[in-house]
Structures are given as C-alpha cells and as structure tokens.
Amino acid sequence: MADPKGFLNHGREVARTRPVDERVKDWNEVYVPGSLLPIISKQASRCMDCGIPFCHNGCPLGNLIPEWNDYAYREDWSAASERLHATNNFPEFTGRLCPAPCESACVLGINQPPVTIKNVEVSIIDKAWETGDVAPQVPERLSGKTVAVIGSGPAGLAAAQQLTRAGHTVAVYERADRIGGLLRYGIPEFKMEKRHINRRIEQMRAEGTRFRTGVEIGRDLKATDLKKRYDAVVIAAGSTTARDLPVPGRELKGIHQAMEYLPLANKVQEGDYVAPPITAEGKHVVVIGGGDTGADCVGTAHRQGAASVTQLEIMPRPGEERDAVRQPWPTFPMLYKVTSAHEEGGERVYAVSTTHFEGDEDGNVQWLHMSEVEFADGKLTSKPGTERKIPAQLVTLAMGFTGTDKDNGLVDQFGLALDERGNIARDADFQTNVPGVFVAGDAGRGQSLIVWAIAEGRSAARGADRFLTGASDLPAPIRPTDRALAV
Numbered sequence: 123m124a125d126p127k128g129f130l131n132h133g134r135e136v137a138r139t140r141p142v143d144e145r146v147k148d149w150n151e152v153y154v155p156g157s158l159l160p161i162i163s164k165q166a167s168r169c170m171d172c173g174i175p176f177c178h179n180g181c182p183l184g185n186l187i188p189e190w191n192d193y194a195y196r197e198d199w200s201a202a203s204e205r206l207h208a209t210n211n212f213p214e215f216t217g218r219l220c221p222a223p224c225e226s227a228c229v230l231g232i233n234q235p236p237v238t239i240k241n242v243e244v245s246i247i248d249k250a251w252e253t254g255d256v257a258p259q260v261p262e263r264l265s266g267k268t269v270a271v272i273g274s275g276p277a278g279l280a281a282a283q284q285l286t287r288a289g290h291t292v293a294v295y296e297r298a299d300r301i302g303g304l305l306r307y308g309i310p311e312f313k314m315e316k317r318h319i320n321r322r323i324e325q326m327r328a329e330g331t332r333f334r335t336g337v338e339i340g341r342d343l344k345a346t347d348l349k350k351r352y353d354a355v356v357i358a359a360g361s362t363t364a365r366d367l368p369v370p371g372r373e374l375k376g377i378h379q380a381m382e383y384l385p386l387a388n389k390v391q392e393g394d395y396v397a398p399p400i401t402a403e404g405k406h407v408v409v410i411g412g413g414d415t416g417a418d419c420v421g422t423a424h425r426q427g428a429a430s431v432t433q434l435e436i437m438p439r440p441g442e443e444r445d446a447v448r449q450p451w452p453t454f455p456m457l458y459k460v461t462s463a464h465e466e467g468g469e470r471v472y473a474v475s476t477t478h479f480e481g482d483e484d485g486n487v488q489w490l491h492m493s494e495v496e497f498a499d500g501k502l503t504s505k506p507g508t509e510r511k512i513p514a515q516l517v518t519l520a521m522g523f524t525g526t527d528k529d530n531g532l533v534d535q536f537g538l539a540l541d542e543r544g545n546i547a548r549d550a551d552f553q554t555n556v557p558g559v560f561v562a563g564d565a566g567r568g569q570s571l572i573v574w575a576i577a578e579g580r581s582a583a584r585g586a587d588r589f590l591t592g593a594s595d596l597p598a599p600i601r602p603t604d605r606a607l608a609v
Contacts, residue, residue, distance in 0.1 A: 128167030180227025217244030275303025277563025280579025371479025411520030421463030
C-alpha cells in the first residue's frame with residue numbers, strides 16, 4: 123500500500139492545461155508539459171489499496187492499478203512501468219484518450235473525488251520512455267506460423283504485438299497511408315500528438331511486426347487470397363460505417379461526416395496539406411452529436427478559426443453529479459463533461475433535433491433548422507412552437523457508427539456471419555464462423571472505447587495463438603460477451 127493516510131491528507135489534483143488563448147493557436151497537446159510529475163506521487167498515495175479494488179472491474183484490461191500506484195508513490199518508475207505493461211500494450215494511448223471507467227469504479231469515489239488513475243498512468247509511461255524502460259521484446263524463437271492483421275487501430279496493434287511476441291510472423295494491413303487507424307486520423311493532434319504512435323510503431327518493427335499501408339482488404343487484395351497466404355487472420359477493421367442524418371437538405375455542400383473532416387486536419391499536421399480541403403476558417407460551424415468525436419470537431423474548428431461553433435445533442439443535458447439510484451457506483455455514469463475543446467468556446471445545445479438544412483443558390487449549406495424535443499412514453503417527439511434556425515456554413519455529423527464496412531467486400535469474400543447488431547459474429551475464442559479467422563475491436567463489439575479495443579486485441583491474440591499452436595500462454599482479459607459496468 124502507498125500512504126495509508128494519503129486519501130485523507132491530499133485532495134484530487136489533475137494535469138494543468140495551457141491557457142486557451144495560447145493553445146488554440148497551435149496543435150500541441152493541451153496540457154502543460156511536465157506539470158504532472160511534481161504532484162503525481164501525492165496523487166498516487168490517495169489509492170486506498172482496497173480489499174476488493176473495483177478499479178480492476180471498471181477497466182476491461184484488468185490493469186493492476188493499486189500496484190502501480192504504489193510504485194509511482196515511491197517513484198520506482200521502472201517497477202511501475204513493468205506492472206503497467208503487464209496488462210496494457212499502449213498505456214500512453216489510454217492515459218491520454220480513455221474516459222477512465224476505472225476512476226468511476228474507484229472505491230474512494232463513493233464519497234470523495236476518485237484517484238487520478240489516468241494521470242498516474244500517463245506519468246508512468248512518459249517517464250518510462252524518458253528513462254529507456256520501454257524496449258523491444260523480440261521473441262526468442264519463431265513458430266513458423268504467419269498471421270495477417272487487418273486494421274492498425276488499437277485493437278489491431280495490440281493483437282499484432284502480442285502475436286509477434288509469441289513468435290509468429292505478423293503483417294498488419296492498413297488501408298490508409300499511415301499506421302494508426304482512428305488513433306492516427308480520428309484523434310486530433312491536440313488530444314494526442316502522433317509522435318506517441320510513431321514511437322510504438324518503431325518498437326513493434328524492431329520486434330518483428332511488418333506493416334503494409336495503402337492496402338484495403340476486399341478491394342486492393344481479395345480476402346480469399348489473404349487467407350491463402352497466412353495461417354491465421356485477425357480482423358480489426360473497426361466500426362467505420364457512420365450514422366447519417368436523412369433530412370431535407372442533407373445533399374447540400376458543406377455537410378460532412380466527422381470522419382471526413384477530422385482526418386484532413388490531421389493530414390495538415392503530417393505535412394500532406396498546407397491547408398485542409400475542408401476547413402472551418404471564418405465559418406459558422408455546427409457539430410451534430412454530443413460525444414467525444416463531436417468534441418474533437420469542436421476543438422478542431424476552434425483551431426481553424428471558425429466564426430462560431432455550436433454543438434447539438436438530441437438527448438437532454440446530463441447531470442453534473444452521479445445519480446446514486448439510476449447510475450450507482452461503480453457503474454460508468456453519464457455526466458455533463460466539459461472537455462478541453464468546450465473550455466475553448468462555443469455553444470452547446472441539448473434536447474434538439476435537426477429538421478432540415480437550407481442552402482444558397484450555389485448549393486452551399488447556410489442554415490440549420492431545428493426544434494426542441496422531449497421524451498414521452500418512451501418516444502422522442504418535437505415540441506410545437508420551438509422551431510428555429512441557426513447559421514451553418516460547415517456542418518459535421520458526429521452521431522456514432524453503425525458497424526464495420528460491408529461495401530468493400532471483406533465480409534462477403536470471407537463469408538463472415540454477422541450478429542443481430544450487424545457486427546462480425548465470433549465465438550468464445552474470438553473466432554468467426556470461418557476457421558482461422560478472428561475478429562477484435564469495434565468490428566466485433568461495435569463502437570466502443572480504446573481500452574476495450576486493446577483488451578479485445580489481446581484476447582483475440584490468445585485465440586489465434588491457441589488455434590496456431592494448440593495452446594497459449596497469452597492473456598485474455600475479456601470474453602466477447604463482456605460488457606462495461608453500466609446501468
């Protein structure tokens with residue numbers, strides 16, 4: 123245990139962010155560099171080392187949180203890094219991007235602000251990279267078996283790293299021009315600088331993982347041909363079919379899916395463009411969707427110099443504190459969140475629905491018409507007399523995803539069965555109905571969190587390893603049927 127009285131002596135402190143007027147002028151991460159290390163030992167000491175650490179249940183990876191909190195408190199960074207990597211391939215990703223369901227399940231959080239688990243995690247891994255404690259783990263011997271991984275998001279990368287370390291020859295196929303999936307092109311630079319991905323890719327290359335970019339399985343290479351080349355295949359293609367908004371005026375120019383808009387801003391940071399083909403500069407921007415992707419669009423629009431930014435959400439505004447009856451501890455509560463992007467400005471409007479768009483004579487969107495909505499008898503209905511319109515010269519749709527891409531031929535060419543939600547079906551070993559073909563991440567689970575994607579990749583790797591060798595020592599933190607602690 124760290125400090126037995128730590129949670130009594132120290133309050134919760136989190137990473138400091140840079141001033142808004144400074145950070146909206148660049149694309150660097152919003153946090154003050156080095157601001158965590160001076161406070162992290164005290165923050166780690168707040169961990170109570172509970173008899174039953176519910177943070178383990180909140181985290182699908184089963185992270186050994188009390189253990190690495192103790193090491194961080196004692197500033198034994200090498201041991202902390204070892205415990206952190208025992209369950210998580212990429213803690214620098216989760217430490218920056220995960221909404222921390224572990225903190226919602228923290229026992230201290232029953233009657234106090236919970237331990238800053240996420241901040242401790244990112245402090246440990248950043249220190250580990252600084253001190254050289256993160257090194258390639260090259261397998262002692264090769265199995266002679268080959269594996270193809272389709273998709274290079276967190277699920278695909280986790281599966282690939284686990285299988286490479288087990289001694290298999292692994293090739294990762296990515297349809298984009300760079301490795302990283304949504305980590306590369308869906309997450310803005312101000313949330314996670316892409317140097318963190320690049321560093322991990324170099325580690326994986328040194329371990330023996332091979333990468334093939336610009337190859338879309340189903341279009342550029344038939345799935346049947348891929349299966350013939352490899353002894354096993356892990357599909358980690360994500361849930362990339364975006365939910366659309368079929369209302370009058372949707373065809374107007376200037377209305378884009380979030381994943382059409384966000385990647386272009388990231389490509390500017392990669393040096394591919396001087397200016398993005400789709401930009402918010404000088405425009406009235408409306409973001410439809412109140413989740414994390416919507417917040418990413420808000421922050422991106424601020425940095426591109428939008429004239430105004432409005433974010434719309436069809437659901438009512440959540441409460442700011444946990445409802446002990448409807449969302450009891452240790453479930454992950456739906457709370458009103460103010461992200462760094464929201465701190466930077468803009469308006470958030472709840473309980474409204476878009477009725478139609480209005481354009482100019484050239485077919486460019488100019489206005490968004492909406493009305494307030496209410497829930498009655500389990501149905502969503504518009505409130506008469508609440509219709510209004512707001513200026514909208516750029517609209518981004520951030521309403522979530524409905525499943526993996528079924529238009530590129532991957533599903534049909536493999537002959538994959540789908541579940542009732544349209545995701546790729548799998549058994550207890552994450553194997554599809556096609557022997558030797560496994561699925562991990564959002565392609566099988568549906569749209570989810572990064573921490574679930576990594577857990578899925580690790581678990582699918584065990585299934586593939588057992589298929590190839592008859593047994594496996596690789597960990598499998600979750601089952602395909604496991605779900606988050608939620609009401």
